[in-house]
Amino acid sequence: MFTELNSILNSTPDSFTKGEFIFVSDRQSDASFLIHHFLSFYLRARCKVCFLGLVQSFSHYCAISQRLGVSLAQAKEKGQLIFLEGLKESLSILIPQEGHTENQAMDFLRDPTVGLRSLYKFVQSSLNSSSSGEDGTEEWGPSVLLVDDISVLLSLGVSARAVLDFSHYCKATVCSQLQGNMVMLVRCDGEDEGDDGDDEGSELLLRGLTHQCSLTLHVQGLPTGYCRDIHGQVEVCWRRRQGDGQHTQKKLFQYKVHDKGASFFARGTSSAVL
Amino acid sequence: MAAPVDSVGKPSAERSPFNSTSFQKKTRSKLISIPGTRPSVQNGQLLVSTGVTSLDYLLEEDRYDSYSRMILKYFLAEGVVCRHELFVAAAQDNPDDILQELPAPILDDVAIHKPVDQPRLSCEPQDSLDAMKIAWRYQNLPKVQSALASTSRFGHYYDVSKTMEPEIRQAAKCHRFYLPEHPTQSSTTHSPMIESYSALLKSLQEVIHREGFDIAASMPKSRNILRVGLHSLGSALWGDDLSCHDNPRHSHALTTFLYGLRALLRSSLAVAVVTVPSHLIQDRALMGSITRLCDNAIALESFKGSERETNPLYKDYHGLLHVHQVPHLNCLASQLPDHKDLAFKLKRKQFTIERLHLPPDLSETVSRVSRGELAGATMVASACGSGTSGTKHLDF
Numbered sequence: 176m177f178t179e180l181n182s183i184l185n186s187t188p189d190s191f192t193k194g195e196f197i198f199v200s201d202r203q204s205d206a207s208f209l210i211h212h213f214l215s216f217y218l219r220a221r222c223k224v225c226f227l228g229l230v231q232s233f234s235h236y237c238a239i240s241q242r243l244g245v246s247l248a249q250a251k252e253k254g255q256l257i258f259l260e261g262l263k264e265s266l267s268i269l270i271p272q273e274g275h276t277e278n279q280a281m282d283f284l285r286d287p288t289v290g291l292r293s294l295y296k297f298v299q300s301s302l303n304s305s306s307s308g309e310d311g312t313e314e315w316g317p318s319v320l321l322v323d324d325i326s327v328l329l330s331l332g333v334s335a336r337a338v339l340d341f342s343h344y345c346k347a348t349v350c351s352q353l354q355g356n357m358v359m360l361v362r363c364d365g366e367d368e369g370d371d372g373d374d375e376g377s378e379l380l381l382r383g384l385t386h387q388c389s390l391t392l393h394v395q396g397l398p399t400g401y402c403r404d405i406h407g408q409v410e411v412c413w414r415r416r417q418g419d420g421q422h423t424q425k426k427l428f429q430y431k432v433h434d435k436g437a438s439f440f441a442r443g444t445s446s447a448v449l
Numbered sequence: 450m451a452a453p454v455d456s457v458g459k460p461s462a463e464r465s466p467f468n469s470t471s472f473q474k475k476t477r478s479k480l481i482s483i484p485g486t487r488p489s490v491q492n493g494q495l496l497v498s499t500g501v502t503s504l505d506y507l508l509e510e511d512r513y514d515s516y517s518r519m520i521l522k523y524f525l526a527e528g529v530v531c532r533h534e535l536f537v538a539a540a541q542d543n544p545d546d547i548l549q550e551l552p553a554p555i556l557d558d559v560a561i562h563k564p565v566d567q568p569r570l571s572c573e574p575q576d577s578l579d580a581m582k583i584a585w586r587y588q589n590l591p592k593v594q595s596a597l598a599s600t601s602r603f604g605h606y607y608d609v610s611k612t613m614e615p616e617i618r619q620a621a622k623c624h625r626f627y628l629p630e631h632p633t634q635s636s637t638t639h640s641p642m643i644e645s646y647s648a649l650l651k652s653l654q655e656v657i658h659r660e661g662f663d664i665a666a667s668m669p670k671s672r673n674i675l676r677v678g679l680h681s682l683g684s685a686l687w688g689d690d691l692s693c694h695d696n697p698r699h700s701h702a703l704t705t706f707l708y709g710l711r712a713l714l715r716s717s718l719a720v721a722v723v724t725v726p727s728h729l730i731q732d733r734a735l736m737g738s739i740t741r742l743c744d745n746a747i748a749l750e751s752f753k754g755s756e757r758e759t760n761p762l763y764k765d766y767h768g769l770l771h772v773h774q775v776p777h778l779n780c781l782a783s784q785l786p787d788h789k790d791l792a793f794k795l796k797r798k799q800f801t802i803e804r805l806h807l808p809p810d811l812s813e814t815v816s817r818v819s820r821g822e823l824a825g826a827t828m829v830a831s832a833c834g835s836g837t838s839g840t841k842h843l844d845f
Contacts, residue, residue: 230742232715262712269709270651287701330738331708332701364737377734 176216176243179439180209183411183428184390188220193317194350197358198388200381204407206360206394208432210323211236213358215245218255222355223315225301227294227322229261242435255315257301287332291341299348302355318355320345326361326377335376339383346387359384389414397429405429405445518547520749521678524722526551526613536656538626538649539680547680548623551613624656628687645688646706653677654713662717677714677721682706683739684726700735707742746773749793768793 181187199209214236217224228236236258237247250256264281280297283289302318328338342359349355361384363377385391393410413424428439440446525535525548537547631648657663662675681687683703707723714721727736727748740746751768770791 230711262708262715265708266654266712266716269705269712270647270654284705326738327708327742330701330704330742332705362741364734364741 176219177212177436177439180212180437181216183426183439186216188216191216191220191356193354193356195356195390196346196350196388197356198384198391199358199360199394200363200384200391201360201394202363202396204394204396206362206392207231207323208437209392209394209409210321210358210360211239211243212437214247214321215240215243217319217321217356218245218247218250221255221316222319223255223257223302223317224250224319224321225257225259225298227259227261227298227320229259229322229327230324232262233258233260259297283328283333284331287334287337290337291328291333295341295344298345302349302353318349318353320349320355320357322357322359324360324362326363326380329376329380335379335383338380342384342387394430404431406431408442409439518680518724521680521722521724522547522551525676525678535621536624536626536653536675536677537680538653538678539628545625547678548618549612551618622660626652643688643702646682646702649679650706650709650713653710657713657717657719662719664716664718673718675717675719677719679721679723682723682725704735704738704742707739711742740773743774745775747771748773 176188186192197213199206214224214226218240226236233247240247247256247258251258259280261281265284268281268284279293282293283291298320302320325338325342329335346357349357361377361381363381391410391412391414393412394407395410396407397405398408408427408429411426411428413422415422415424427442429442429445430437430439431445525537535548539547626649628645628649631645631652657675660673660675662673703725710721710723713719723743725739748771749768750771770793772791
């Protein structure tokens with residue numbers, strides 16, 4: 176996990192807000208480094224994590240988490256981490272073969288119009304399974320759902336409406352019922368946000384999820400162009416409900432991703448500049 | 450995939466990257482040395498020349514498909530030289546034709562074993578065990594096995610004016626997929642993928658299983674890399690109407706196929722280069738999602754037939770190369786290029802990619818008259834700031 180980000184978000188593995196829906200999005204850059212942060216953060220906090228890794232293989236996350244000091248293989252063995260390797264499971268559905276048992280979770284690949292119900296059932300069953308401490312299994316903290324990334328479902332033919340329904344159901348289960356946290360990543364495209372109906376699905380998803388969440392982290396490239404030392408900017412927006420109104424607080428940071436982490440700094444204070 | 454460290458089962462304390470000597474360490478992890486590859490220091494992966502294994506390259510074609518074909522041929526030719534296996538798929542031209550047009554390598558040590566002179570690297574095992582006369586101190590060092598004997602070069606040069614000789618080409622095993630040869634049966638599923646892509650994916654998976662490119666496969670003999678070249682996906686010849694309609698019926702066929710391809714590549718020792726005629730696809734958001742599904746995306750913009758061809762700024766080059774995405778597999782930070790203005794040119798014998806730089810301005814009248822044809826006048830670092838058409842010059 177990135178210590179600077181922890182101080183920005185005012186959270187540590189020992190104390191963080193429960194029941195939070197964190198929405199990570201990017202536009203023309205790559206925000207997946209934030210997913211690695213949250214993965215290692217929640218594993219360190221001894222939470223039970225359900226990770227839907229839809230775009231990369233398990234060993235990719237393993238390799239990076241090792242550099243961040245967390246062993247995914249061990250967590251998986253102990254039952255702390257439930258990992259859905261989307262790529263691997265999808266092959267048995269995309270190339271149908273006899274005698275192969277498929278994981279029901281990726282059923283939407285067979286017919287995207289059906290929706291994401293089976294995926295939701297997978298999430299529900301994995302997070303509900305050992306909430307009561309059975310013999311020998313350890314007691315884990317609150318449940319956490321991580322999705323990387325949910326916008327690939329749009330590319331696979333699922334409608335934006337179905338994805339929004341899925342996230343709503345997950346939020347109800349994970350955040351409200353189980354008092355856990357949820358982190359989802361959406362990757363967008365397009366230079367201007369006011370583009371016409373080309374990118375309707377992705378923009379709809381972006382707006383819908385922004386409305387549902389309590390904390391957004393939006394990653395973008397620098398408005399002045401490409402720079403080697405500053406990889407982009409992150410806009411953090413808290414959307415807490417306090418008292419009568421909704422209180423929104425925004426902060427903007429610039430970041431640089433290293434081999435073993437990422438550093439965040441206020442605009443213009445990068446070490447390359449000063 | 451990180452081939453060397455895979456399937457050990459025990460978490461290693463530190464992922465030590467490999468150094469590129471051929472010294473074999475006796476550790477628990479299996480050390481696989483495959484000719485024509487080199488492990489990357491950054492993320493412990495096997496690097497293939499112009500590619501990383503399990504990576505998926507997306508190449509946006511230029512308008513007339515001349516330069517993207519060139520890059521595809523380079524990729525395949527490199528595979529032949531390194532003795533990798535090839536898999537070529539095309540809908541328009543017979544893959545055999547593509548294979549016959551591969552450029553000839555400029556060889557000095559392609560197929561011939563050259564004894565290496567340095568005493569520390571003893572070469573092929575069948576070399577006689579002569580006592581070393583001058584470097585006798587090194588005699589007692591353990592004989593290292595350089596498995597990369599004949600192809601220790603990483604990356605080769607090619608002569609595009611000549612085609613590769615058939616003997617060299619036939620030394621590499623090639624698998625072909627020519628769409629007209631595969632009659633498509635109508636599928637009853639509601640899968641968004643169309644039949645031609647399904648057939649291609651299935652055929653690729655069969656080749657991977659059969660020839661043992663799976664990472665999880667337990668073949669003890671020497672492993673090899675499969676280089677996959679897919680030409681012009683998304684064009685109408687594959688049965689896809691992405692490039693024909695604004696609202697295509699099969700809008701998710703190509704993206705679903707790319708997802709399946711990514712899944713296949715992640716679990717095997719293979720690299721794929723895919724060319725897509727993006728200039729025919731109207732939907733920019735679709736190009737965005739296609740780009741995100743690949744690891745590495747490059748777009749070629751050739752100057753042929755556009756007004757830039759006669760622009761003196763670009764007279765040295767044949768086109769621009771835009772890097773849309775760089776891979777970051779197994780590591781947090783990607784290798785971002787230093788600068789993003791790249792251009793390519795095809796000389797008589799060589800295809801080069803270099804940083805776009807302005808040609809030196811040697812004309813004598815430069816300070817006096819700025820010609821109006823310099824359409825990119827704002828790019829030229831001119832002292833006269835406002836981009837006027839240039840017919841007025843300051844006269845004192």
